[in-house]
Amino acid sequence: MPVVDTDFSVLSEDFAAAPDRYFAALRERAPVHYEPEIDSYFVSRHADVKRVLTDHELFTTEMLQVRAEPVMRGPVLAQMTGAEHTAKRRIVVRAFTGSALQDRIPVIRARAEALMAPFLPLGRVDLVNDFGKPFAIHATLDVLGLEREDWRQVAVWHGGVAEFITGLNLTPERRRHCVEHAEQLEAYLLPVIEQRRRNPGDDLISQLCTAEFDGIAMSDRDVTALIINVLVASTEPADKTLALLFKHLIDHPEQLAQVRRDPDLLGAAIAETLRHTPPVQLIPRQAKEDTVLAGTTVPAGATVFCMIGAANRDPDAFSAPDTFDIHRPDLGTARSFTAAAQHLAFGTGLHQCVGVAFARAELETVAAMLLPLLDQVRYSPGFRYQEAGLYTRGPVALSLDFTPVR
Numbered sequence: 001m002p003v004v005d006t007d008f009s010v011l012s013e014d015f016a017a018a019p020d021r022y023f024a025a026l027r028e029r030a031p032v033h034y035e036p037e038i039d040s041y042f043v044s045r046h047a048d049v050k051r052v053l054t055d056h057e058l059f060t061t062e063m064l065q066v067r068a069e070p071v072m073r074g075p076v077l078a079q080m081t082g083a084e085h086t087a088k089r090r091i092v093v094r095a096f097t098g099s100a101l102q103d104r105i106p107v108i109r110a111r112a113e114a115l116m117a118p119f120l121p122l123g124r125v126d127l128v129n130d131f132g133k134p135f136a137i138h139a140t141l142d143v144l145g146l147e148r149e150d151w152r153q154v155a156v157w158h159g160g161v162a163e164f165i166t167g168l169n170l171t172p173e174r175r176r177h178c179v180e181h182a183e184q185l186e187a188y189l190l191p192v193i194e195q196r197r198r199n200p201g202d203d204l205i206s207q208l209c210t211a212e213f214d215g216i217a218m219s220d221r222d223v224t225a226l227i228i229n230v231l232v233a234s235t236e237p238a239d240k241t242l243a244l245l246f247k248h249l250i251d252h253p254e255q256l257a258q259v260r261r262d263p264d265l266l267g268a269a270i271a272e273t274l275r276h277t278p279p280v281q282l283i284p285r286q287a288k289e290d291t292v293l294a295g296t297t298v299p300a301g302a303t304v305f306c307m308i309g310a311a312n313r314d315p316d317a318f319s320a321p322d323t324f325d326i327h328r329p330d331l332g333t334a335r336s337f338t339a340a341a342q343h344l345a346f347g348t349g350l351h352q353c354v355g356v357a358f359a360r361a362e363l364e365t366v367a368a369m370l371l372p373l374l375d376q377v378r379y380s381p382g383f384r385y386q387e388a389g390l391y392t393r394g395p396v397a398l399s400l401d402f403t404p405v406r
């Protein structure tokens with residue numbers, strides 16, 4: 001087990017290369033690790049993370065004014081509380097659940113098939129860069145009702161916004177660069193919002209434009225922030241989870257064979273992927289007052305990062321936590337996509353992900369479409385697996401070979 005001593009830093013290259021190598025040592029020896037360079041605390045035990053995410057009085061999301069608002073161009077759901085949060089969250093939830101979700105599944109499948117088609121005769125695809133990233137953006141643009149032809153430009157702006165939110169120690173230049181991207185995204189969205197106010201359709205932007213909160217329609221600023229909120233929240237983790245799912249299945253051929261034989265196991269495979277390698281590794285909160293966590297006093301006003309990856313590998317929450325096992329009894333597929341989930345990949349408490357049902361349907365649909373096409377799937381010769389990211393984390397690329405489809 002690597003050492004977590006006074007020199008240890010979550011900002012070090014060693015940690016960035018393989019954070020999971022340090023999870024056990026952090027949980028055991030430094031469950032509330034202080035990082036002086038960014039004046040923040042990192043919490044790694046499952047019970048402590050759960051407490052931080054569910055004690056909304058003691059741990060707030062106030063720091064998002066600084067960490068998110070400059071690029072979201074207004075307040076996001078995670079900053080809201082009470083009736084405002086409930087009402088606005090409900091509008092977003094409605095677009096991603098029930099019949100709205102069922103209607104979207106054929107569109108998701110069609111998009112995925114079209115994006116995959118050029119790679120089938122080649123027998124080779126980079127599941128992250130050729131397929132996953134464009135697919136995740138396309139799927140979100142469809143829900144929002146934005147033009148698909150704009151996806152490359154939207155992806156670039158989205159990259160700037162995501163970098164701002166997930167960067168732990170960005171330089172002032174990088175922050176400015178990210179804010180410029182967000183301003184361009186806002187300038188792109190404002191005429192769309194104006195058009196949907198005049199002529200609403202059945203997309204999420206129209207629903208946000210026509211919804212009222214306390215009898216008052218949302219301002220352009222509020223609608224813009226919620227659009228960017230959904231764009232970033234739904235795109236970033238989706239392609240990472242898809243690539244991680246395939247990586248785990250390729251690394252465990254017996255489990256891949258079982259999923260091929262019984263695609264109903266895909267839900268369990270996705271849930272276990274989210275537990276084992278959650279794409280959102282950190283969730284920030286701010287301590288409202290001095291609070292003792294695992295014996296360490298976290299001072300009022302301090303930023304606390306919940307380490308989801310470490311919490312999901314806590315042996316107090318899951319047996320043999322480092323093992324990828326789609327049959328593990330302590331996960332529960334149905335439960336894994338609800339507020340009662342034992343894994344914390346979607347967060348927990350008031351701000352638990354609103355896209356849980358959509359994420360499951362999206363990933364199950366795409367994986368069920370891909371599996372029969374990717375016959376004899378394996379890593380391409382010479383491919384070296386590498387992950388990146390501390391806040392959100394996933395494969396940099398996933399080059400796969402398979403039997404070409406003519």
Ligand code: HEM
Pocket residue numbers: 077078079089092096229230233234235237238241274279280283284344345346347348350351352353354355356358359
């Ligand atoms: C595998 C896919 C996904 C993962 C792992 C994931 C993860 C998360 C996590 C960890 C949070 C909690 C943040 C916090 O507590 O501060 C969250 C919140 C959120 N997610 Fe997701 N997400 C996924 C997909 C989606 C999708 C498809 C959408 C589309 C709507 C979405 C929209 C949101 C929104 C709007 C929030 C904020 C909710 C609130 O503050 O009330 N996510 N997500």
